[in-house]
Amino acid sequence: MGYIRDRWRDPSRAGKGHRWQVKYRVDGRELDGGSYDVKAVAKRKLTELEASVQRGQWVDPTDRTTVVEYARRWAERRPHRPTTARRVGIQIRNLERDPIGSKRLAAVKPSDVQAWVSTMVAAGRAASTVRLQVRFLGSVYQSAVLDRLVATSPVVRIALPKADAARIVPLTVDQVRELANAIGPRYRAMVLTQAGLGLRIGELLALRVQDVDFLRRTARVEHQIAPVSRERVEPKTPRSRRTIPLPTMVGDALAAHIATYPPPADGPIFSTKAGAPYDHAFYGGRVFARTVKELAGAEGSTFPASTTTHDLRHHYASVLLAAGESVVAVSERLGHDNATLVLTTYGHLLPDSEERTRKAIDAAWNDAPTETPAAQPLPGRS
Template structure:
């Protein structure tokens, strides 16, 4: 328990010990203020809500501590490190103590970051800082999070995707070097991410069962395989006949090295993202006369659009793409679902026709009963 004692200078010192046994003190002019403070401290300790008011950990320091304790894969760890270094350290909140940041400070920081970040990246950053403060609450370094309040952020306007047509995909494949032609057809026919495409091995392709198993990826800047970012990315994808034929021809023409990598450089090494995407792929885009903004990811959009146009459910499309649920599919590709406007019109028209017919039949029955009732009264 704490205690309050009068000092020689006439002030009152409230003393208490924190949960680790370390002693703290705070001085007050009036004894009742010291007693009230001590009562609050002891109450917080009993409720498990005690926060050390003398802790001087800054937001940036704790963000580093939080990140180091997380089991992030190398790619995520690199992204988190970049966000902390660039957008927390050296900003208006980075050097401040955790307990000093107010909700208004949090909003000011968000507004400041919105000037240099895209809306989607800003949301990732705010989510990170919210996680940092949630952890600080569990560690009893803050009583509440200034980021728990609703923050005003710029809206993210997503441009509508215009997928490549089948003819455009084949034009692109034809414009690729012979060694890379099957890469275009494989990504477009399986809906793979570029990292999944580059990591594809012979053992992943089951020609007999006509399936492809996605088990690994190659991250940007790397040439070694790592596990996919999420468990949902591990999946089995149906192998269409045209893709199987393209892969068989590629394997015959460019036999895989000892590790089974299907798509390699002439030195037998896996491609790096930047080399394949910016040099080989972009050169083919120009040669095929496609928009300069076309990237390998557009082949994934092509795959999703074909499945939706064929009537596949958004749940099935999400599974094929390796997404956790159908929400992202709906938000990204909802406008590509075929005949949705016509289905809406027909649904309302059919319902109203049926409702109108039912209403007419009901009115006729009521009027018939009324006539019978009037005849009975006259008798």
């Protein structure tokens, strides 16, 4: 419970009249709620403070935590995967360099966040980077609200730069075949497998003999190889654990690879000569990237120089969509949580449905009765 103290007898108030000081208790601490010239105002302030404590909306006015300090604490408590933890670390370091990071957490206003966004845009940061940084700050403040360090989040109604992602132009079958033939015999099956199963690079590197059922013609995604550590870990999301139909061309490539390069005892299909899993940077950043550079740099070549291993996943999705596979099915094959991402990423690749629309309407009308029933009068009318 709180109380109001009359500071009239305070020597420092001599000749200045009454002054009413508000005191209230939270978590065993007595805090100062301010001093007021009118007793009724002080009572109203005390009532507001006690009500906010009871509702769980009270914010500690003495807390001096800065934005970047709380961001570090927030990140330490989150169960981030290694790749996510690295990205969060970069975002925290960006906050350390920006003035907003040193501001007191409770002192940041929406106008401060908007000014920060404008500064990042003026400095030439990519629109996608700015949007990710603001989304990160919003997550930090959502946690701060729950921890009662701030009453509300200042990351609201912020005007963000528009991030226009370039439309994906998928590799053709001929381009994937050209890439597989050029990359070298030890890595050829890796290209064909990723293109024929739509795997993420970590899922490709983690594929084991026991994950492939040649008899039932399926492949099972159970793990992924973590970057840097090369440890076998859980897939990216629960939906990433999935069973994928095994095309003949992938089955043949895997069978030939296993016969030529026998897997180690624990079963990884793709491994170094020493039997260790490949590192993302080695395969994707050196072997794959070097081959792309050679193909794109050849005289008269039209091979896209920006190609990465992820473009093989795009190729897989584009082939399924062009064949009329449903968006939901493609989403499941790719291991997405929902079909929305498939629509936003590959919607422009969906085959033109104008003729199908015409046929659907014509078929419905052709199958309908040719005689039109007589019109019936509406109720209440003659």
